[in-house]
Amino acid sequence: QVQLVESGGGLVQAGGSLRLSCAASGRTFSSVAMGWFRQAPGKEREFAAGITRSGRNTYYADSVKGRFTISRDNAKNTVYLQMNSLKPEDTAVYYCAARSGSVVHTRANEYDYWGQGTQVTVSS
Numbered sequence: 062q063v064q065l066v067e068s069g070g071g072l073v074q075a076g077g078s079l080r081l082s083c084a085a086s087g088r089t090f091s092s093v094a095m096g097w098f099r100q101a102p103g104k105e106r107e108f109a110a111g112i113t114r115s116g117r118n119t120y121y122a123d124s125v126k127g128r129f130t131i132s133r134d135n136a137k138n139t140v141y142l143q144m145n146s147l148k149p150e151d152t153a154v155y156y157c158a159a160r161s162g163s164v165v166h167t168r169a170n171e172y173d174y175w176g177q178g179t180q181v182t183v184s185s
Contacts, residue, residue: 063087063159063174070155070179073147077183081142083157083176090138091115094165096172097131097142099153099181106156110142111165120165125151147183154178 069081081097096111110131111120119131130143140157158172166172 063090063093065157065159065174065176067155067157067176067179070181072182072184075147075149075183075185077147078143078145079147079181081144081155081157081179081181083140083142085138085140085159090133091135093159093161093174094163095131095133095140096158096160096165096167097129097140098156098158098169098172099151100156100178101150101153104153106169108167108169109155111167112140113165114163118165120167122167144181147181149183149185151181152183153181155181 064086067083097109098106100106112131116133128146133140156178157176159174160172
């Protein structure tokens with residue numbers, strides 16, 4: 062079992078930045094790949110970014126590439142999502158997720174554990 066708790070969401074103006082954190086407890090954090098997903102009202106949950114167990118490899122959706130950076134600190138059992146140059150279309154509930162193994166998947170149903178989500182609102 063892995064318990065995940067996100068933090069760092071809030072209201073920001075377009076062009077601003079936020080850093081989300083996801084603290085993990087339970088199973089050895091370094092044994093799971095991590096992903097950040099987001100879900101806007103009326104839309105399906107979508108992949109934003111992912112990182113392998115070691116942190117060596119990262120993956121991004123085209124919509125956030127060049128603006129978002131995912132990272133992890135295995136000593137602190139925490140994964141981060143640095144979001145820069147935010148746009149109104151980035152408004153969503155952001156979820157972190159964990160899956161056993163090293164492979165990062167972009168499909169939500171490949172992940173075993175989920176946090177409760179944190180709201181990010183970008184005003185124009």
